[in-house]
Amino acid sequence: VKAVIESGQVHESRVDAFKSVYQMRVSPRYSDDQRIVGAVIIFFNNTDLILAEQRLRKSEHETRGIIDGTSSLIFLKDISGKYLAVNQAFLNYFKLEEAKVIGKSDRELFPDKFANQFRNGDLEAILKRGRIETTEDFALKGGPSTFLVSRFPISETDGANPYAVGTVAVDISAQIEAQAALKKSESLYRGVVEDQTVFVTRFSRDAKINFVNTPFLKYFGGSKDDFVGNSLSRIIDASDRDSVLSEFKKLSATKPTVQLEHRFAQYGSSVRWIRWIAKAILGPDDSVAEIQAVGFDITEYRQQTDQMVQREMLFSNIFTYTTDFLTVYRLSNNGELL
Structure with a gap:
């Protein structure tokens, strides 16, 4: 107060009271003849404003922490086209310093081709007044990195002219490489199974077919469209169907394989026998994601086995009911009786 009276200048300062914050303004008080005769003190209660400012700073600090903590490139x-803000991932990826980025354009930071790519994306988001997503290659680190880029205009109010463009870029190079490796692996797998003479099929636990190889189609007759998406039960004889499908459903992480046989009635032919060796393909949680089965025709084997059983039954009956004495001898390799 004394300083204001002596100088005639208005003084403002913050006053912290118990649970409250005030803005104090001290102004000189003049007499009718314009002499300073005292001071006028006014207190403005700024508690809500100060608390709101503190919350805003805390929120900004937390938001900045989240933005800098992510591996995605985020910039505004x-x-x-002048940079207003960038996160730490942006600076690390492009090997730049924040002070040398803010206020600069893409043309001042990057080669023309890359700068044009960035600028064209920004302009598209501004013109469309909405978010756009693209897949782009950032070839600035010796080799291209593929990013999923999302750009969006920022406006003060809905529908107003945008004043900025925000961008979030996620590096998906690893996913792209994994997809390429998976496609190559599947291509090699299909090449191998197509060269086999056995039947190869993959199906779900409810026996819905996902894949069949060429020998499968040649043997059972039809095209891939006839089988893929349909049930495997169509090639299983009705008398064996329930038991076979039940065995497939029993496959699990503790019982991943099974061997089974069933009959198949070929059109215009006799009944054939098929043997399958099935294996469960497990998912990340050890649940059965799919079943792969390799099959082959065992009709001749079954016929030979049946004939042997019939002969054994015949000999058994003869041995059991004959009145003659029977002796069985075993011969050595040189023909001597043992």
Whole structure:
């Protein structure tokens, strides 16, 4: 107060009271003849404003922590293309310093081709007034990295002209490489199974077919469209169907394989026998994601086995009911009786 009276200048300062914050303004008080005769003190209660400012700073600090903590590239530019903000991942990826980025355009930071790529994406988001997503290659680190890029205009109010463009870029190079490796692996797998003479099929636990190889189609007759998406039960004889499908459903992480046989009635032919060796393909949680089965025709084997059983039954009956004495001898390799 004394300083205001002596100088005639208005003084403002913050006053912290118990659970409250005030803005104090001290102004000189003049007499009718314009002499300073005292001071006027006014207190403004700024508690709500100060608390709101503190919350805003805390929120900004937390938001900045989240943005800098993510591995995604996040940056903000005004509509003229000047950088307003970038996160730490952006600086690390492009090996730049924040002070040398803010206020600069893409043309001042990157080669023309890359700068044009960025600027064209920003302009598209501004013109469309909405978010756009693209897959782009950032070839600035010796080799291309593929990013999923999302750009979106930022406006003060809905429908107003945007004043900035935000961008979030996620590096999906690893996913792209994994997909390429998977496609190559599947291509090699299909090449191998197509060269086999056995039947190869893959199906779900409810026997819905996902894949069949060429020998499968040649043997059972039809095209892939006739089988893929349909049930495997169509090639299983009705008398064996329930038991076979039940065995497939029993496959699990503790019982991943099974061997079974069933009959198949070929059109215009006799009944054939098929043997399958099935294996469960497990998912990340050890649940059965799919079943792969390799099959082959064992009709001749079954016929020979049946004939042997019939002969054994015949000999058994003869041995049991004959009145003659029977002796069985075993011969050595040189023909001597043992």
